[in-house]
Amino acid sequence: MQDKYTRFQKLMEDIHDLGKAAGVLSWDRSAYMPSGGAAARARQSATLARVIHEIETSDEMGELLENLDEWKHSLDPDSDEFGLIRLAQREYTRARATPSDLVSRMSETNGLATMAWQKARAENDFAAFLPHLEKVFALAREYASCFPHVAHPYDALLDRVEQGLTKAEVERIFNEVKGPQSDLLHRIMDSGVDLDDSLLHQKFPREAQLAASLEAAKMLGYDLKRGRLDTVAHPFATSFSVNDVRITTRVYEDFLAPCLFGTLHETGHALYELGVPQRLEGLPTARGASAGVHESQSRLFENLIGRSAAFSHALLPILQKYFPAQLGHVTPDAFFRAVNKVQPSFIRVEADEVSYNLHIIIRFEIEVALLEGRLAVKDLPDAWRAKFQEYLGITPPNDREGVLQDVHWSWGLIGHFQSYALGNIIASQWWSMMAKDLPQDELMRAGNITPIREWLGAHVHQFGRKYTPKDLIQKATGGPIDTGPYLGYLEGKFGEVYGV
Amino acid sequence: MQDKYTRFQKLMEDIHDLGKAAGVLSWDRSAYMPSGGAAARARQSATLARVIHEIETSDEMGELLENLDEWKHSLDPDSDEFGLIRLAQREYTRARATPSDLVSRMSETNGLATMAWQKARAENDFAAFLPHLEKVFALAREYASCFPHVAHPYDALLDRVEQGLTKAEVERIFNEVKGPQSDLLHRIMDSGVDLDDSLLHQKFPREAQLAASLEAAKMLGYDLKRGRLDTVAHPFATSFSVNDVRITTRVYEDFLAPCLFGTLHETGHALYELGVPQRLEGLPTARGASAGVHESQSRLFENLIGRSAAFSHALLPILQKYFPAQLGHVTPDAFFRAVNKVQPSFIRVEADEVSYNLHIIIRFEIEVALLEGRLAVKDLPDAWRAKFQEYLGITPPNDREGVLQDVHWSWGLIGHFQSYALGNIIASQWWSMMAKDLPQDELMRAGNITPIREWLGAHVHQFGRKYTPKDLIQKATGGPIDTGPYLGYLEGKFGEVYGV
Helix, strand or coil, rough: HHHHHHHHHHHHHHHHHHHHHHHHHHHHHHHHHHHHHHHHHHHHHHHHHHHHHHCCCCHHHHHHHHHHHHHHCCCCCHHHHHHHHHHHHHHHHHHHHHHHHHHHHHHHHHHHHHHHHHHHHHHHHHHHCCCCCHHHHHHHHHHHHCCCCCCHHHHHHCCCCEEEEEEEEHHHHHHHHHHHHHHHHHHHHHHHCCCCHHHHHHCCCCCHHHHHHHHHHHCCCCCCCCEEEEECCCCCCEEECEEEEEEEECCCEEHHHHHHHHHHHHHHHHHHCCCCCCCHHCCCCCCCHHHHHHHHHHHHHHHHHHCCCCHHHHHHHHHHHHHHHHHHHCHHHHHHHHHHCCCCCCCHCCCCCCHHHHHHHHHHHHHHHHCCCCCCCCHHHHHHHHHHHHHHHHCCCCCCCCCCCCCCCCCCCCCCCHHHHHHHHHHHHHHHHHCCCCCHHHHHCCCCCHHHHHHHHCHHHHHHCCCCCCHHHHHHHHCCCCHHHHHHHHHHHHHHHHHC | CCCHHHHHHHHHHHHHHHHHHHHHHHHHHHHHCCCCHHHHHHHHHHHHHHHHHHHCCCCCHHHHHHHHHHHHHHCCCHHHHHHCCCCCCCHHHHHHHHHHHHHHHHHHHHHHHHHHHHHHCCCCCCCHHHHHHHHHHHHHHHHHHHHCCCCCHHHHHHHCCCCCCCHHHHHHHHHHHHHHHHHHHHHHHHCCCCCHHHCCCCCHHHHHHHHHHHHHHHHHHCCCCCCCCEECCCCEEEEEEEEEEEEEEEEEEEECCHHHHHHHHHHHHHHHCCCCCHHHHHCCCCCCCCCCHHEEEEEEHHHHHCCCCHHHHHHHHHHHHHCCCHHHCCCCHHHHHHHCCCCCCHHHHCCHHHHHHHHHHHHHHHHHHHHHHHCCHHHHHHHHHHHHHHCCCCCCCCCCCCCCCCCCCCCCCCCCCHHHHHHHHHHHHHHHHHHHCCHHHHHHHHHCCCCHHHHHHHHHHHHHCCCCCHHHHHHHHCCCCCCCHHHHHHHHHHHHHHCC
8 A cells, every 4th residue: 555655645746746837837927927928828827737637637546546545544634644645535526526628618718807807907897897707607606516515506616725614604704703893893983083094105115115024024934045025916925845935015105005014914824835844845735724724824924913013013113224214203003003094995905904804705795696696797896886885884986996806706716705804713713822822912022923933833834734724723723713812803902993 | 630630739739838837947946946945946847857758758649650750751841740740759769769767867966966066166176076977977878878879979969959960070060160260369369469358347237237238138139028137147048938038147247248248148049039930839849949050049149249340339339328437438449349359268158259169179079088988087177177278278277167167067968068169150151141131230330130130030030940950051051060151250350350
């Protein structure tokens, strides 16, 4: 059986290596590729994806997994081998259930939809995007129908990024936070307090923003021997190895927050991938457990650390070094308040912590209604405006700042947005557990993040993708996803900031 | 048969796409990868190489090529289809003749040798590199022995980069240029003329060098919609698509020539790849014909244009814009003379045009002697010093500036250096043919390079890799590689500059 495992592991290493090669192609496309390279790059990426899919669904893989299944049950469920076989079985089952012609149609449709979306967004023209979006949702339904055992089509899509989680569970979680977050937002809006964030809206030269953000990332533990920072239109983090995890950001010269907090956010993602143990290097288990768990790391570093009162004492001096004229006179408390201004707004990626999840819940409810056929794609802009009015008390003036704002649907990412909200919630679970072991405020105030990173390493990072997200959270916290710590955090922090 | 050709073409497209993906990985390694990524990147590249090799040598490919062979003979030998089948047959035959365990041993040996070389070069320690170099040459001999039909082991290695050319032909060519180049060099050294190149040795800030070099590249026809310029330790050009061909350079802030002429050199390579017709995009024929023909393009743009008296009138104003203090007072004639200073030196990449080929001939003669067993690897430093004294009249003071200077042998590139000299020679063949059609001096003086690029497009670029280098040169010039134009060029240009 060891022979079979060795061969199986070799195939998994190949899948990993080819996937990482695809990652480099994708990073280059976003960061450096000249425009002329687009068509060829799309084809190269598609070829790599096909070769990977061929290995994943090969008869050899099927036979190996069948042979290894019984052996797996003799293994320690915490072993790397068990985790790798589990992951491969899941990927094999999913991939074999999906006809390859559906995969190509989805890939082609997404490519065209993304181009159409870019144009439609720039021109605020939902009608031009509509036929593409209708195809995307039709294909999402067709994809979901490949998994007839699920209780709801959303489950089949959700399972791609949060294995084992269901629409019913997401609904339960969202129902728990929706009321309290709305209530808090209303109390803040009614408080009459209007925080001054003008210090963030000054002239901040590009190169200095990048240097300051990188220095802040280094304080969080990011290391340029194992990473680098580049600028792109839509920031992301990407891992090519447990020793080469790159982050990206974007710069607005008249607004400091996107570059700075964007960098801290991607640093959180990167530290997760960099914290996967070296012995998993080269295997598909050498990455984060799920999109939601990944977001729990990025949001923890961006918000629980980056936007905390305590860390302002460590972060502000870095910024003052690069921007003495703009920020030299600012106090840590003023900085803390400025970066925590709450204001319902149209754009998800610019949302404050109190209203952020409401942006997600709107998308979740819309996706479910679309998948159930209760809503037609053509009626999306109306539904979007109605939901915004209901949850945030504002109505987007146009589709560009409304339903056209995010690229995700063009990419075929239906059943994906929930992970951003789950990340916020899970981050607070880690944070409240960590509070039993570490004096977090004291550490953050001193800019000493190493113990926090090590704690996350021991409870989250070290397991890579060995467990399902559910199992990982159960193992680390002793229970399922729990909204209590998150709601307590929001109420505590923003209750104090706004005196409500 | 059309079905079989379609399937064959699909496999060739896959080989092309995966090869380009490997190219992106390699470019990133040189230009941007953090040091931590090295080990994983080596593995990813090896995995891609193996997947490509598996397709190239697959039974399916063998059967398709057998089926297509007869059909090929019914095709126009100038057709794209004929060229693609010819190329695939050649690659298939070579790849099948090479045992895969030899390929892995070479790959592993080269990886270790490259690391050892970096250290040995830095520490001027040939003894530490010796065991690696012995393995590299032993494997080169073993590789050559896989092709028992060749007349000389060098032929088997040479055929990898110059299909169809033999050691005997290279020898014939080198024997024709060796005497005249040595003689010209001696006359120059004895002339007592010492050109002043101090204008190149001033302080030139990095960013301005890059901007000026890029502007010069644009004047040659390089277009940032289809390319970009980055800095690396060892410059190169690389193609990811006929619409995405990138160049690299390096900067010394106290010496203008390496960045500027390095950029013009790589621009020559890039314009070749960018000149391949769009209809070949995505196929292995969409690239240059051979290493030597490629070098004929880079050296043409670097030297025949870049270092010409006429082009100095167009190039110098660009430089003066970026370096008014350093070069504002310089005349085109003074610039032309400075960049054509002849001085025997130890380092190949810094050699002037008159002595450059002698550097290559030294390496060629040493490689042949090593392959024949007339020279032992351990005696290389002595042989190197003796040859330098014989051909250039100087003896390297140490191995770092002698036998350890180039990375090529560590990479397993035996039978490769000759292409640099062949490139010089072939460049002059194109140039003298072109002289019948175009007023080159007038065009260069005006900075109007488009007609020159279009001429090269029509006679060289448009054919991609459809023909063997021999066939391409025969087709374009009506004969084989001819040293006459090159020797005439050197004698004319340097005879005038030095009055000898």
